[in-house]
Amino acid sequence: MKIATWNVNSIKARLANVTHWLEQGRPDIVLLQEIKCQSPDFPVLDFKALGYHVETVGQKTYNGVAILSRAPIADLVTRLPGDETDEQARYIEATIGNLRVASIYLPNGNPVESDKYPYKLRWMERLRRHAATLLARERPLVLAGDYNVIPTDADVYDPEGWRADALCRTETRAAFRRIVHLGLTDAFRALDDRAGQYSFWDYQAGRWPRDEGLRIDHLLLSPQAADRLVATGIDRDPRGREKASDHTPVWCELSG
């Protein structure tokens, strides 16, 4: 069972790129972020034609998350609990077979002097509380997405240059560790300890050709899922294609 996460930066702008990658990699479950459209505008038929069920939480212009799955999708949750006033489309969760999965688009948080940074930290605390609830079920669970968190200096091309950024600063990393320390496993890091393995390269300033990136897209596994972890990887190919997203897919393979 291959599960991938990919921030596509507009599903409409990325449709050819995404369908090409689905045909190549044949993943069982794909968690998408930044679909940047309302749910009725999502190109559902293009993915049905490739054998995928589709569920979305859309929003005009910004944000938006989706689940693609070869097996049926059940028991949908479309909001992260903890703040009924939060209208941003950043969370979708469902059951597929014996697996609970979520597609997460965690707030960027820049600039840190704005109200965006406290929103990010509040959102992370909400995620921590909800992850604790999900972990109490003691079932296979994958919380995957664009976390907008650089976990360590090994995950950024210029640690000093990024030190004060909302993706990197001490409070952000501490909040991320509070989530992980509930008992989650970073699937990529569990099997690959190399520094400089990135999932995002800024469009600006030639970051991709110079391989100056960030690892900010993560798959966090419950113990019952981590026990089945057999492989992981980052597919760099889509980042080098025409009309690329600034993110590229990260995936893991679970046995059974």
Next chain:
DNA sequence: ATGGTTGCCTCGCAA
């Protein structure tokens, strides 16, 4: 060198 790019229904904002 205070740059640079992409996507959106915008005439700036978010990333």
